[in-house]
Amino acid sequence: MTRGCLLIVLFLPFVSYAQADSGFAVDPERGRIVATVRCMQCHHLSTLSRSIGPGLKGVYGRAPTISGVPFAVWDEAALDAWLTDPRAVKANTRMQLPPIVARDRADIIAWFKSEREK
Ligand code: HEC
Numbered sequence: 001m002t003r004g005c006l007l008i009v010l011f012l013p014f015v016s017y018a019q020a021d022s023g024f025a026v027d028p029e030r031g032r033i034v035a036t037v038r039c040m041q042c043h044h045l046s047t048l049s050r051s052i053g054p055g056l057k058g059v060y061g062r063a064p065t066i067s068g069v070p071f072a073v074w075d076e077a078a079l080d081a082w083l084t085d086p087r088a089v090k091a092n093t094r095m096q097l098p099p100i101v102a103r104d105r106a107d108i109i110a111w112f113k114s115e116r117e118k
Contacts, residue, residue, distance in 0.1 A: 024103045031111030034104045038097065053095055060112035068093070079109045 035045060039056065048055035054065045059074050068090045071078035083105045086095040
């Protein structure tokens, strides 16, 4: 085996891993579980009543109830920006949480969306 061939063999797993990671299929059911683990400590997910943060029932497609965010509605782009880094959207927000990876954000948003469409 030439050295070039060996390099390709060594790098292939990384290439396929990267593809699998960016090409994930969005899964609302998985999103429900991730949201239960990551959001329910501060939010009611199936009512509008306030916990530490506002109730998130029907959040997809509705206007924010909080002040200071530059969005007219919580759509995919708004939710993704908010969940990526709440403080980048609103510097003094009280919503603070460890980073949520892209796949988890996409699944959570897909679940909100599917709840809205019910
Ligand atoms: C540590 C507590 C905490 C966690 C965990 C948390 N949030 Fe929040 N969230 C808040 C607080 C507090 C606010 C109000 C922020 C403000 O007024 O600036 C908020 C606001 C929001 C809003 C705005 C709602 C509206 O009615 O405008 C959304 C959407 C939201 N959070 C989604 C989420 C999601 C989805 C998760 C889970 C991935 C999550 N939050 C996890 C505390 C939290």
